[in-house]
Amino acid sequence: MNIGHAAAASGVSAKMIRYYESIGLIPRTVRTEAGYRVYSDQDVHTLRFIRRARDLGFSVEQIADLVSLWRDRERASKDVKAIALDHVSVLERKIRELQEMASTLKHLAENCSGDSRPHCPILEELASEEPLPVHGKADARFSALRGA
Amino acid sequence: MNIGHAAAASGVSAKMIRYYESIGLIPRTVRTEAGYRVYSDQDVHTLRFIRRARDLGFSVEQIADLVSLWRDRERASKDVKAIALDHVSVLERKIRELQEMASTLKHLAENCSGDSRPHCPILEELASEEPLPVHGKADARFSALRGA
DNA sequence: CTTGACCTTCCCATGATTGGAAGGATTACA
DNA sequence: TGTAATCCTTCCAATCATGGGAAGGTCAAG
CATH class of the missing domain: 1.10.1660.10 (Multidrug-efflux Transporter Regulator; Chain: A; Domain 2)
Structure with missing residues (x-):
């Protein structure tokens, strides 16, 4: 072949x-x-x-x-499981990061009129000197699911 | 400066x-x-x-x-909102992909004894000819949250 | 005047993947 | 048998955002 x-x-x-x-x-x-x-x-x-x-x-x-x-027919299943669970925790960390981004952005976009006027909370937030508002893990998780 | x-x-x-x-x-x-x-x-x-x-x-x-x-002081806020919502949908797609991976892996790992014996459903699944089991979007979503 | 902390440009590496060029091999068909 | 299409080969480059490091110039403090 x-x-x-x-x-x-x-x-x-x-x-x-x-x-x-x-x-x-x-x-x-x-x-x-x-x-x-x-x-x-x-x-x-x-x-x-x-x-x-x-x-x-x-x-x-x-x-x-x-x-x-x-x-390896002599492998220990715990070695496989360790790799898998290690990867799961990496995946879950990434998921949480992305959920925080998505949730923050959705909150900002919800407050943006989205018409022809220039006023825009999204840009205001990016231009602000304050720390980015994070809506809390639980909050972020469920709001990210709401629209998914 | x-x-x-x-x-x-x-x-x-x-x-x-x-x-x-x-x-x-x-x-x-x-x-x-x-x-x-x-x-x-x-x-x-x-x-x-x-x-x-x-x-x-x-x-x-x-x-x-x-x-x-x-x-641009003449901008239309809808242009900003469009970029933001576009990005949100990309983020949410990635989140769903990662959640499916994590959920599949967690299911497999739960069925792996994780001891010194060689038997391992994780490897069996990777070596299988069947399509990877996807536990359904809703299922995947909530099971991914359960342990997060 | 020396020393250390800065600055400059330039090249390389990451990770997984795709694209493409140049050239040789095989296959299908008339 | 000729030829065209479709494979295969290797090599180089690009992606995306970022960091590392080398070689060399500049600046400030002692």
Whole structure:
């Protein structure tokens, strides 16, 4: 199977397959005489594993660890769980940051008439010397959900 | 005021001030005979505006638009509001994506014993051929909140 | 006058991904 | 068999906002 086929079968682009090879996430493949990379079904399986991990937002570095644990039949599940929960806490921190931004902006936009007049609380807030108003975590969380 | 002072006063690093100048977000400043950049209080005010917009996650391109609207006394507030709400919807889309990742991972981790045994539903899920289980938007949202 | 703290420009790195150019290989079809 | 289309290869560049650092000039305090 050539790289294009492996890409289609795994959902990882040919570009990314070459990149993953270049950084050592996947090993160098067998080549044809002409230099074409050749992939097995097992390789495609690994690529799919990688893609699913990417879809869950894991970094390439974390994926390398996950792949290595996946291959290790003696692994301890706590090592996998630790990576996963570590990533969850990073995701949750990012979520909270974005929710605070969204909530602040929504509050400002709600108070902006949004017509042809120049008066605008959004710009006033950006131009203000006061700290940005944060509407509290719980507040931000639920107001961010309200319109989602 | 030199760039270091302007950086401290605005919260924008000297590196970023030079970068913003290089991409045209802020105009080239007056220089001393020795070539040092000189900043006024007004410049610092603009830098602070930029920093606050960055803190709300606006892109440099959007900030350029916001700064230009800020300077325009004839602006229509709807133009500002449009940028803000556009950004809110981008933020909310990202939030939902991250929430789905976090929720999926938490479900998987909850079913992982996390001990020294090798059995691990997280790896099994990544290695599976089935589509990643998405726990539904509402489900994902509230389960993401539960532990946050 | 020296020392340390600033400033300047320039280049490089990040992370994951995409785009493209130049050139060789393979395949399909007339 | 010729040829055109579609693959493949490597290499370089760009994204986005930011930081690190080198080499060298400037300024202020002692």
